[in-house]
Amino acid sequence: MSAAAAAFAPGTVAVITGAAGGIGLAAARRFAREGMRTCLVDRERDALDAAVATIPGDTVGIACDVSDRQAVEALAADVAARFGAVSVLMNNAGVGGGGDTLSDRDGWDRLLGVNLFGVLNGVQAFVPAMIAHGGPALVINTGSKQGITQPPGDTAYNVSKAAVKALTEGLAHTLRTQTGDRVAAHLLVPGFTWTGMTARGRGDQPPGAWSPDQVVDFMMAGIAAGDFYLICPDNETTPEQDRLRIAWAAGDLIENRPALSRWHPDHAAAFAAYMEDGR
Template identity: 40%
Template sequence: MGKLDGKVAVITGGATGIGRAAAKRFIEEGAFVFIFGRRQDALDAAVAELGPNARAVKGSVSDEADLDRLYAAVKAERGTLDIIFANAGVGSLLPLGKLTAEHIDETFNTNVKGTIFTVQKALPLMGEGGSIILTGSSAGTTGAPAFSVYSASKAAVRNLARTWAEDLKGTGIRVNVLSPGPTATELAKA
C-alpha cells in the first residue's frame, strides 16, 4: 500500500526532468498521474515508461485554453484532483544590458502566469486533503550572473506559495514550494 493510493495528480512539465521523476515516484506510491507538456514525443516516451497509471495531455501552461483541456480530461476520466504539481518552467541566460521584452515575456508567462493559472484552474477539482506543489528554485533567493529574469520569476513563485497558503486557510488544501538547486535536467543542460 503506497502513500498515494487512490490519489489523482497533475504534473505540468511532467514529460522530462523533475516532473517525470516525480510522476514515476507518485505512481510507485499508488497515484494516477496526468502529465502535461508541450512536446508530444516526450509525452509519449514518458507514458510508455510510466505505464497504465499515467495519461498525457499536450499543451502549454501559458495557454489558458490548453489548461482548460487538461482539467476537462482530468474531470472526465477521474472526476477529482488531489495533487497539483506546478512544475513547468523555462529559463535561459541573458545578462542585464541584453534583456529583451520577448525573453521577459516567455519567462514570466510560463513561470509566473502559467503557475497561477495552473493552480487556479485546478481548484474546482480539489478538496480537503489536497496538495499544491510549486517548483521554485534556489535562484529565487540568490543572485546568479545572467539569470536575473529567471531568478525574479522564481522569487515570485515562492511568494505565490506563501500567499496562497494564507488564501486557502481553512480549506484543507496545502501549498508548498520546492526550491531545488542546480539539477541535471534538459533546462539546465541547454
C-alpha cells in the same frame, strides 16, 4: 504526517506539468509507485508520449502549453472528465534563458509566460475544485534558489522564481485559512539538479549535481514532515551553506548594503569570510 500528505494515497489523481523529463518525470514515476493515477502534462508531444510509456498503471499524457490560460482551463476540464477530483497538482514546467534586465522583451515574455503565469494558470484552473471535493489535497510549485538569492545573469528567470515563491506563500495562507490543514501548498526549491535544462548539451552528470529522483525523494520526505519550504541540497552545496547564503541576501535589506552585495567588489571579501566563519 501532515493531513494533506494523505493525498498520495493509492487511487488518487496527480497532475504534473513539465513531466516529459527531469524532476517532473521523476515525480510522476514516484507518484505512480505510490499507486496514484497520473496525468503527465508537457508541451512536447513526442517527449510526452515517450515519458508516459515508462510509467505503469493508470497514466495519461496531455499536451498543453501552460502559458495559455484557456488551454490550462481546458486541461483541467479534461482531467476532471477522465479522472475526477485531483488530489496532487505539481506545477513544475519551467524554462530558462530569459535574459538580463535590458535584454529583449520577447525572452522575458516567453519565460514569464511559462514560469510564472503557467503556475498561476495551474493554480486558478485546478485549486478551487481541489478545495471543493472535500478530501486531502496539495499543490507543489517548483521554485529555485535563484528566486531567493538572485545571482546575476538571467534576471528574468530570477524574477519568475521570486514571483513563484511569493505566489506559493500567498496560496499556502489562503488554503490554511479556507481548509485548515486539509489542502496545503509547498514550494519545491531544487539545488543543482541534472535535467535537460541544466545539462545544456553536456553528456555526463557532474559530481556536484543531484539526480531528479534524489530531489523527489527529498520532496516527499519534506511533505510528509509538513515542511512548506522544500529547499534541496546537492552534492556541492550543504543545507548550512544554503542557510548562510539566504541569510546574507536578507541582510542586504537589513544592513542597507548594495544590491546583490555578495557579488559586489566592495563586499565580496566580507561574504567569503562570512561563509568561512559560518561553516
